[in-house]
Amino acid sequence: MADSGSAPAVPPDPGSAPAVPDPGSAPAVPPDLRSAPAPRVDPAVDHVRGPAAAPLVVLYADFECPHCAALHARLHALALRICFRHFPVRASHPRAWPAAQAAEAAALQGRFWEMHDALFADPARLEDPHLWERARALGLDVERFDADRRSDAVVARVRTDFHGGVRAGVVTTPTAFRAASGGALEPIDREGLLALGA
């Protein structure tokens, strides 16, 4: 993304909630993080794109992860139906959570994949003004985008993806699964993934 050098689309609001949730505010009911198969793809909840007849794969990834960006660049050339799920680890990638929240906020305006692609296209620029600039370039309602990305609902949406990955034993990104006949998800390594879509 080109640096326009212009002022941020939205001025920082000192009174707004932090983009990353306070880690001290644990939910009242602890989430169940025991081992469980990766959740089956649900088109009503998940972000899915690609030819309907192509093999369906699920990627757990984060937008600040260089290996994820490299894989993303390869996936364009493959005949795969992709389901993207968030797996941000903030100690590893401090802007992974805000980037994931930005993608979900764009999804609320129907533009998840456009934001997804814009984030992977320039992963070194993930600060708030860069996120606003992407939102503006995509024609989003930027004020609504900025409120949504900080909302509890968006944080919960990202965390649901992350927790599903933890339960399925995901430990690093990117981690891929393929949907077997019947929809159950099976782990698949990078080589298997590339071969599947070749």
Next chain:
Amino acid sequence: MIQTGTEVPDFTLRREDGSAFTPADLEGRRTVLVFYPYAFSPVCTDQLQLYEEVREELAAQGATLVAVSCDATYSQAAFRRSLGVSIEQLSDFEPKGATCRAFGVYHDAGMPERALVLVGPDRVVEWSWIGEHPGVLPGANLIFDALAARPA
């Protein structure tokens, strides 16, 4: 590898400030000892950063993570700061690996095996895990399985 149902052996580890961490420090809380091979090695980095991300969820289940290696305290402190994690670091530097040996997780390469030991508030081991080799990174889900399965 130390057996489930046994009390932890006597040991002394060193905190970052040089003070002693002994079995008495395990009392009254549920602790996950995370034995890791080397500060700054790639898998150890991924492991501690992943666990940091679920630290609050573990705390909500009453479990506290501490990390153990044979690195010196200064190296561990630098590692922790570099990773951006808050998990307490405990050093088994001198006599080298004495605590790891007592837990049965000392590797011939001069480092801890990658292992997890869940210790109850009564110092009794409730669960343990050791990797087939040190490159295997145990998912956080295994810790939550162990916490859910522990005796009431």
